[in-house]
Amino acid sequence: MKIISSYSIKGGVGKTALSVNLAYALREAGRRTLLLDLDPQGAASFYFRLESAKKFKMRDANSMAEGLRKNIRESDFPGLDVIPSNLEYRRLDILLDGMTKRRKQLRSILEEFKPDYDVILMDCPPNITLLSENVFRASDVILVPVIPTVLSRRTLEQLTGFFTDEELPGDMLRPFFSMAQKRSKMHREIMADLPTAHPGFLKTVIPFSADVEKMGLHRMPLPAYSPTCAAAVAYRALCAEILSQPSLRP
Ligand SMILES: Nc1ncnc2c1ncn2[C@@H]1O[C@H](COP(=O)(O)OP(=O)(O)O)[C@@H](O)[C@H]1O
Numbered sequence: 001m002k003i004i005s006s007y008s009i010k011g012g013v014g015k016t017a018l019s020v021n022l023a024y025a026l027r028e029a030g031r032r033t034l035l036l037d038l039d040p041q042g043a044a045s046f047y048f049r050l051e052s053a054k055k056f057k058m059r060d061a062n063s064m065a066e067g068l069r070k071n072i073r074e075s076d077f078p079g080l081d082v083i084p085s086n087l088e089y090r091r092l093d094i095l096l097d098g099m100t101k102r103r104k105q106l107r108s109i110l111e112e113f114k115p116d117y118d119v120i121l122m123d124c125p126p127n128i129t130l131l132s133e134n135v136f137r138a139s140d141v142i143l144v145p146v147i148p149t150v151l152s153r154r155t156l157e158q159l160t161g162f163f164t165d166e167e168l169p170g171d172m173l174r175p176f177f178s179m180a181q182k183r184s185k186m187h188r189e190i191m192a193d194l195p196t197a198h199p200g201f202l203k204t205v206i207p208f209s210a211d212v213e214k215m216g217l218h219r220m221p222l223p224a225y226s227p228t229c230a231a232a233v234a235y236r237a238l239c240a241e242i243l244s245q246p247s248l249r250p
């Protein structure tokens with residue numbers, strides 16, 4: 001069982017697109033997958049045509065685990081379950097702050113789900129908060145979409161710096177290029193340069209593609225409605241790259 005997170009300090013970089021399409025690809029590869037939508041905006045839940053999670057008590061790890069379990073929904077794709085988001089998740093930071101072991105609660109909550117799934121994939125909200133710190137301590141692998149721009153490079157550096165300062169294992173951070181445009185000189189230059197500074201950079205590149213934006217219209221993962229388009233092929237390749245590495249393989 002592996003816990004994989006889709007995380008970045010930045011918003012709008014392709015975290016949710018990754019979560020939804022990777023969840024689908026993992027399930028195609030035969031992995032029993034649970035997607036946990038932690039972003040109160042609930043975009044991943046929306047893409048799977050699911051309503052918000054029902055409100056539940058978030059007093060402690062036990063009540064949270066119970067509430068999350070009651071909210072497990074089957075997606076339209078057998079072998080892929082989803083726990084949708086709820087606007088209440090915006091309060092998670094404050095709630096976690098009042099608990100003992102406030103950085104490790106999510107880790108104990110997810111223990112409960114381990115026997116039933118091969119992979120738990122978390123779609124995270126942006127920013128760096130107490131919830132993010134829980135995500136860091138609960139995950140085996142953190143996938144970080146990076147648009148090849150100067151600001152994205154800067155936020156990746158902030159994240160690796162945070163891991164160093166907090167003595168978290170930096171090798172669990174696995175960045176990859178998202179929304180890459182080969183026609184852009186700046187994208188090409190950053191793509192040539194940045195992976196040399198980050199040994200964990202994944203090789204697969206997700207191209208910029210209008211097909212991905214149409215997920216909002218189709219409300220399903222990209223490979224389900226356009227299995228052969230370049231971006232769908234790229235998401236499958238990213239999944240294969242993860243499955244091919246012993247340290248990442250669920
Ligand atoms: N590879 C891509 N090519 C083009 N548009 C993309 C791509 N990935 C994501 N998008 C679009 O960019 C926006 C932000 O993506 P999203 O996955 O929601 O980012 P995040 O979860 O990091 O905020 C969405 O409108 C989405 O459709």
Ligand SMILES: [Mg+2]
Pocket residue numbers: 015016017039043124
């Ligand atoms: Mg998102």
